[in-house]
Amino acid sequence: MVEAAEGLRHTFPSFAEVPIVDAWGGPIDVSPTHLPAFGNLQPHVHYALGYTGNGVAPSHLAGRVLADLVTGADSDEVRLPIVNARPKEFPPQPWRALGAAVIRKAIIAKDTAEEQGREPNPLAAAIARLPRRLGYLLGP
Numbered sequence: 001m002v003e004a005a006e007g008l009r010h011t012f013p014s015f016a017e018v019p020i021v022d023a024w025g026g027p028i029d030v031s032p033t034h035l036p037a038f039g040n041l042q043p044h045v046h047y048a049l050g051y052t053g054n055g056v057a058p059s060h061l062a063g064r065v066l067a068d069l070v071t072g073a074d075s076d077e078v079r080l081p082i083v084n085a086r087p088k089e090f091p092p093q094p095w096r097a098l099g100a101a102v103i104r105k106a107i108i109a110k111d112t113a114e115e116q117g118r119e120p121n122p123l124a125a126a127i128a129r130l131p132r133r134l135g136y137l138l139g140p
Contacts, residue, residue, distance in 0.1 A: 001025060003108065010115065032088055032136040038065040039084040046070060088135070103127055107139050 001023040009016050031037055031050030036058045038048045046069045051058035065083055068075045077083070091099060106127035113120040120128075131138040 003112075007115075032131075032138065034137050035082055036062065037082055037085060037087065038062060038069070038080075040069060099130075103130055103139065110140065 001020075004023070004025075005020050008020075030052045034050075034054070036048065036051035036054065038046070040046050046066050048062035048066055051062065061077070064075075065077045065080070067073075068078045069083075089096075106124040109124040110120040110128045113124075125140075128139050132140070
């Protein structure tokens with residue numbers, strides 16, 4: 001949370017003296033493509049996920065898709081390519097979680113260096129670019 005507060009104050013210097021009394025954090029629900037995903041796990045078990053940061057429209061679409069999946073309706077919505085699409089499963093777990101943690105730290109280190117007017121560590125910069133090279137829409 002310290003990094004977020006510093007970023008806020010850097011972006012909005014007029015808030016430098018405003019106390020931050022509460023903070024929260026944790027994983028965000030974003031897919032590698034930044035598109036939502038909807039589908040069936042098994043009969044009578046449906047899901048909608050990965051639409052963080054895309055506004056209200058994906059939530060409305062999720063409701064329509066899930067309603068059609070639950071009722072078995074054949075609609076344009078359930079034929080969208082984001083319904084029952086296979087997620088990328090490379091690299092496999094637990095390497096994916098470990099890699100995500102390393103890449104997250106590299107992206108933060110690269111961004112911090114650039115915001116402070118320094119050249120980022122070449123290794124951190126290279127690691128930060130890995131997701132895009134693997135086909136994920138994450139990182140620089």
